[in-house]
Amino acid sequence: MQALQQYVLDPVKTGDLDDVTLAEVFKVLETTLESVYDLERFPVAVKRKIIEKFGDTVATGVAEIGKNIFIRIRGVQRYNVDILIVAKFQGIRSLQDLAAHQVACTIRNNLVSLEQLPIPKSTKSVVAKFVETANI
Numbered sequence: 001m002q003a004l005q006q007y008v009l010d011p012v013k014t015g016d017l018d019d020v021t022l023a024e025v026f027k028v029l030e031t032t033l034e035s036v037y038d039l040e041r042f043p044v045a046v047k048r049k050i051i052e053k054f055g056d057t058v059a060t061g062v063a064e065i066g067k068n069i070f071i072r073i074r075g076v077q078r079y080n081v082d083i084l085i086v087a088k089f090q091g092i093r094s095l096q097d098l099a100a101h102q103v104a105c106t107i108r109n110n111l112v113s114l115e116q117l118p119i120p121k122s123t124k125s126v127v128a129k130f131v132e133t134a135n136i
Helices: 019-035 042-054 095-110 121-131
Strands: 005-013 059-065 068-074 082-092
Touching: 005 019, 019 042, 019 082, 019 121, 042 059, 042 068, 095 121
Parallel strands: none
Antiparallel strands: 005 082, 059 068, 068 082
16 A cells, blocks of 8 residues: 555444444544555554554454455454444545655655754645654
């Protein structure tokens, strides 16, 4: 998975989880999809973010089929409740995201601080979402 690809989350199986909990899961997954550089880091990032949000009894699994990503999460509220969500490939991100991705790669490779760069604040916030998971 490249950082420039966009995905739309589609619930396949939600068990009997309430809408608020599902919205929280979707928010974590959307944030992770927006900020992770490649599929190799994505499963680790999803697991870390889900555990931060819901505790260490949660189990996650990630599989890629074609351009789509299947995400299985177990134990969000109760141990035996499974959630299956498909992240469907939708296209390529904007030019601003492309630029932010390149700046984030430069920061990671050259150990430059985001605050040191002479770029607009609005661009820094976009870059920050890519920098956030660069070290996962």
